[in-house]
Structure formats: structure tokens, C-alpha cells
Amino acid sequence: MASGVEGARIEEGLAYRRSMASCFSHPAVPLALACWLPKVRRRALLVAAALLSAMPDLDAIGYFQGVPYEAWNGHRGCTHSLVFAVVVAFVIGPWLGRRCEVGAMRASLFLCASIASHGLVDMLTDGGLGVALLWPFSQERLFFSFRPIAVAPLGVSAFFSSWGVDVLLSEALWLWLPAAIAGSVGLVLTRQRPPKPPA
């Protein structure tokens, strides 16, 4: 039988495993956003934005090294904040923008929105602790009042269960479907007409 401290740790671990949107779904937001922004549609920039949108969950490494969930650097802590998004985006953005021939500010702002979207999506999930979106100015863990997205398991094996299916269906309905609709509208509205041939 687990001791008090050990039991709390197990409970914390269970809560942690129920406290993410799956990393497969976070890229939906930057991809939809890019549909509205023709000038950022460069393959390398889109790949980077998709990967960086899932990056905040690298805090899982810290968790398994013993960092408490509720700590400033615990799960959904500093890596899920707006400040983290700004710092990472403005370090990588200028370099990546140069490679993709996209302006430094444009590339950085797009990456910033992509990373920041992670915390906002997690605030729509129905489990775990909230998100330290305003760290380091506030340690408060925040959720939206509307939280329709089922939280995803951390373990890969759990994805091959009814729980994993529920999560994927929930994310398809509340994340991928709205992103697909918004992205389609963006592609139509930003479509460039071919120039008229000379008379």
C-alpha cells in the first residue's frame, strides 16, 4: 500500500496523465492560421510552427525527473505561458524567416501565435490543473469556463484504448473541425486571382 506522500504522488501522476490535449492536435491551430496568411505559407515555416505548437508539452521530461506538477516549471507551467511563446518565437523567427524569405517580424509573430495557441487549447480541456498563461507575472493556473475538449493520456499505450478514441473524437470535433472550416474560409478569402491578360 502506498504511503501518504507516495499516494499523493501517484494521484498527481494520474492527474498529469489526464491533463493534455494530444500533441497530434495542437498543430491544427497554426495550420488554420496559415490559411489566412499567404505570406507565411512556406514549407519550413509551417513545419516549424506545427512542431513548436506541441513543444510546451516537453515539460513532461521535467515531470518524470520529479518536478511537481504545480511548480512554476511543472506541467502546464512556464512553457505554456505567453512569455515563453514570445521568447522562443523571437529567437527562432528571424533566422527561420531569413531561410524562408519571410520578414523576421512576420515569421516571429506567426511562430509566437503558434506556440501561444498551445496554452489556450489546453485551457479548453476538461482535466488536470490549469495553465500558467501569465507566468512569470502570475502563478495562477487558468482555464476557460467552456472546456469541451477531453484530456488526453500521456502514455502511448492508452491511446489504443476507448479513452484514446474518446480523446481523438473530441479533438476532431472541437479542434480539427473548426480549424478546417476556418482554414477553408481563409484559403478562399485570400486566394489570389491570376492577373488579367493584356487586351
Ligand SMILES: [Zn+2]
Ligand atoms: Zn500542454
